[in-house]
Amino acid sequence: MDKLSAADLTIDVGPTEAGQPLRVTWLGKSADRSPATILAPWFEKLLAEAKAGATVVEMHFERLEHFNSSTITALIRLIQNARNAGVRLVMVYDQNLKWQRLSFDALRVFEKGDDLFQLKAAQP
């Protein structure tokens, strides 16, 4: 899986090891007018690869500086698509940053207690 680079945003994908989560790290800023145009096809490939390898996707946001509300919308659709594909998705955010705490805590409405979607608060 290739990393995604677009304007000020980079999404890195760590090396995949058998039995380990696919580690995806967001860096920089996501402030595009229509981020779904770039993110949705990339997410589609990511989910296909995770499903093929029966791998958990662990998405890290701790080093992200900013995202706009259109990016949050793209993430909501990722959560839905991952659930529909039966791919386990974990989002990790920085509990010490108020904006991340507020943004990601709100996404707990999508936790259904079935382990398909999970939020983890990190304290780097």
Added chain:
Amino acid sequence: MNPQSDEFSFIINLPVRNEWRNVDLLRTSVQNCFTAVFADLDGCHAVSMVTGELLENALKYGDWRAADPATVFRLRVVGGKGKVDVSVQNPIANELGGAGKLLQTLEWIASYPSAEAAYRARMLQIAQSEDPMEPSQLGLVRIAYEGNCALRASVDGAILTITATLEL
């Protein structure tokens, strides 16, 4: 500096060219200005997030067919006595829906017991939407929830001004 102090006051007031890249230029400029004044980094990020979302809204839903949008696209950030008003002014057109949708959104947010409840409800609506390219309309409710802001709008002819007030 203590934001509750009488000496605490500032104004940023500038016309803006209607180019998307200016959103992040201004958002980060506001963040840097506030970081130079306050130790509260969370508060600085909140003001800059509100600025960015209001500017994005104006560019997405404003009427930019006019010859010189810089005369009517304006950002104001005014602070004093423990609060900050972030205002964005932009042209609107009746045939593009005017301010109707925005005013409806403000009423919809106010219909919930809290901004957090409205934000969660909007996220669930987005998740249930069939069209992945449908506009999310999440920006204003994000301002209300994450920015803990009171929102108000005014229309003067073909000019819309929306103001978000943050308590510091």
